[in-house]
Amino acid sequence: MTLSVPADVLSRLKAVLGEGGWSQDPERLAPKLVEWRDRWQGNTPLLALPKTTQDVAAVVGICAQAGVPITPQGGNTGLVGGQIPLGEILLSTERLRTIRDIDAFDDVIVAEAGVTLAAVHEAALDKGRRFPLGLASEGTATIGGVVSTNAGGTAVLRYGNTRDLVLGLEAVLPNGEIWNGLKRLRKDNTGYDLKQLLIGAEGTLGVVTAASLKLFPILISRATAIAAVDTPEAAIQLLVRAKDEAGGAVEAFELMGRRGIEFVLKNIANQRDPLSEIHPWYVLVEIASGEPGAAEGAMERLLGKALEDGLIRDAAVAQNQAQARAFWSIRENQSPGQKPEGATWKHDVSVPVSRVAEFLNLATARMEALVPGARVTAFGHVGDGNIHYDVIRPDGGDDAAHSSLRAQGSRIVHDIVASMSGSISAEHGLGSMKTEEARRYKSPVEVAALMAIRQSLDPKRIMNPRVLF
Structure with missing residues (x-):
């Protein structure tokens, strides 16, 4: 998509931004025009690099007067394409660093x-x-x-x-x-x-x-552990126990499937298997407190009783900050670990915590029926019901063939989420990727109200025009 921006508008923008405040250099623009997964490629007639709020106001004012659309961009870490321009002026906030x-x-x-x-x-x-x-x-x-x-x-x-x-x-x-x-x-x-x-x-x-x-x-008492469980249902039971044991001190509760951990071990350097034996599911738990020794004590009680009751199969508690960082590295490298494995349908969804296990079981059965051999990888913030649910092409399969089924597969996943009163975007927003899809799940009353708000503030629809309602 190419938009025609009048030459006089470009000249005015360059003038108000001054030296170093704009660029049309293809090499300078290139990293800002591609999304991390290479799924979206964009283009822009001008990269605006304002250094102050007043500079931003000048850019937006000129564009508003001329009816020229703008795509704002921060660190370009979004995964739904909302930060990638398709012909709009690209306004980067990278120099607003104070x-x-x-x-x-x-x-x-x-x-x-x-x-x-x-x-x-x-x-x-x-x-x-x-x-x-x-x-x-x-x-x-x-x-x-x-x-x-x-x-x-x-x-x-x-x-x-x-x-x-x-x-x-x-x-x-x-x-x-x-x-x-x-x-x-x-x-x-x-x-x-x-x-x-x-x-x-x-x-x-x-x-x-x-x-x-x-x-x-800063909380002076912190305990980090990885525990193995047989099923997502067991993970949810462990979450309930953790909250009861530690009260408000549970800071993180992350679920990871074995396949995702194997991808990290395979594709990311300097990673180690967190436990000595292989298990189907893992939970990363972090408890923090302002009382000396409180987090460590709560973690010990939680895991000890869970092992005794057969709720978890094994566990490892970080003995120092380096071990805690190693546990977190396994979690944080779930997406990078997937990237070399081929075409993937990514879903950032949420359901009520009580229905996380039900969602995982139902969605995975439907995905494996749609694409035999599909490698489903689920991980995420199960403590708040947010699951990153990714469907990777079969091992040795064809990327193009798998990508051709993305819309069909995502519709199935999103319909399941909607049936559980969940959200098709829990963390990354709608962007270009999910804006139209969201209309399917929001009521006409809600969409009309959202459009009215936008119309009142941006009647020319110049701000990120392809995103939201």
């Missing part, structure tokens, strides 16, 4: 949109605080991106999604005006909450330029 403030008394950090999640973690730690949102892509994922997609991550069970961690936002609205909503208030009951509209909007209601984020104390 951490404007950090306050250990208010427990808040104010970071611009281009600051990476890893940089926020580091800045918080320097002040004796913690920002709990954790993603495998934290070295490249940016604050603007995680806010705009309402990213979840591994600690949702305890701390919630991104929308639960944002106190305020600064954003440029689709008409080019700057909204300064960088509040630090924990309570503000004064009507509509504009920041919550912008969180998860995937850039369709404006460009997030900075965020005020909640910080938390």
Whole structure:
């Protein structure tokens, strides 16, 4: 798809951005025009690289006046194509890199949109605080991106999604005006909450330029373990026990199938099997507390009783930070471990926690019937019902043939999810990939309301025009 952007608009954009603020160099643009899995390839007449919120406002204002569409982009770690332009102006937030403030008394950090999640973690730690949102892509994922997609991550069970961690936002609205909503208030009951509209909007209601984020104390007691279970049903039972044993101290509860672990061992360097014997399913559990020794004690009691009752088959508790990182590396490399295995249908879905096992059993039976020999790989944040459910082509099979069935297979998976009152996008948003698919599952009343909100803020539909309603 190629859009025609008037030459005078390009000239005006270059003028307001100045030297270093824009590029048309194919080599500079290339990494920003392809998605991590190489599924989406884009094009743009201009890469805008604003350095300040005022620069962003100038770019959006010019485009709004001319009716020229914009695709905002953060760290380009999205998996549903929402950040890849197809002829639109590409507005990258990579130069908005300032951490404007950090306050250990208010427990808040104010970071611009281009600051990476890893940089926020580091800045918080320097002040004796913690920002709990954790993603495998934290070295490249940016604050603007995680806010705009309402990213979840591994600690949702305890701390919630991104929308639960944002106190305020600064954003440029689709008409080019700057909204300064960088509040630090924990309570503000004064009507509509504009920041919550912008969180998860995937850039369709404006460009997030900075965020005020909640910080938390560093917890001094932490225990990390991997346990083997026979079935997803057993994993859910273990989750219930973990919450009962540790109260609110369960920070992560991740499920991994054996096939996914084998792909990590095969395709990712310096990985070790977490347990001495092979098991069908594994659970990574992390418990954290501010009381010395509390997390370790809770983990010991949990695993000891679970072994005694036959709920788990084996377990290993990390004895130091290096071992804990090794356990997490197995989890975080699930997607990279799959990549060399060929064409894959990826699903980022959620169902009620109580129905995770039912979903896995039903969906896998349907996928194996549709594609005999398909290698189903399921993993994810079972503590909040979010499963990354991936269907890889048969070993030695044809990528093109498998890809040709993606729409049919995904429809089956999504219909199962919908029948369980779940969501077809739990973590990565809708993007270009799932926008039309979502219309099938949302009611006409909801779609009409969402379209009315967008129409009121972006009547020309210039902001990420192919995404959402």
